[in-house]
Amino acid sequence: MAQPRWRSEGEDPDYRFTLANERTFLAWIRTALALLAGGVLLFEFASTIGPRVLVVVLAVGLAVVAAVLGGLSYVRWRANEIAMRHGRALPYSIAVPVLAAVALLGAATIAVMILLG
């Protein structure tokens, strides 16, 4: 199948970096899948904790974050690949701090709901 045009720009990077970029992409995909599974499990099995509305909002929130991360993973893989091909610095992404904040907030909320429930 025809490949996107950016793949013929610049120079092929060291193949180890290309493979590392591929693995990073897959790691983000798995992170998104884990968040999605967490959201679905929370909705299905957290029937005894907290206000139901809050559980539903959290579950939907986790699934939405999973969707965003899923889309972002490809965009970032592509941007990293292009940056490497041109010998530029890798683009900065706010995905890591945002993900950390989401995980912290989500876990803290669930913990409080369990303690008060």
Added chain:
Amino acid sequence: MSSVVPSYEGRDPGLQPERTALSWSRTALAIAVNALLVLRSGFVSDQPALAVLGVLLFAAAAAAAAYGVVRARELGHEGGVVMPSAWPLLAVAAVVLLAAVGGVASIVVEAGR
């Protein structure tokens, strides 16, 4: 199976190709776990569309596992293809998006009952 496991000598003492192929296998497993969850949700909450999505996700997991084998072969010999085709990656990202949208829809439908 021995033909599936390539020899990595002479290329990289860090076994980067092997880790990359394993990474695909792990991702396939993660998709399969979500497929199970979605399938179960579909049956428990009586949403046939969700069960169909679960079956589709299982197919996607199988495809990802198969691509892992293809990758292992590509990377297994000197001078083989190094850069992954853009399409499998795009497809995996699309699968995650689809699964997440399905998850949101099912939660909203179920919560509204």
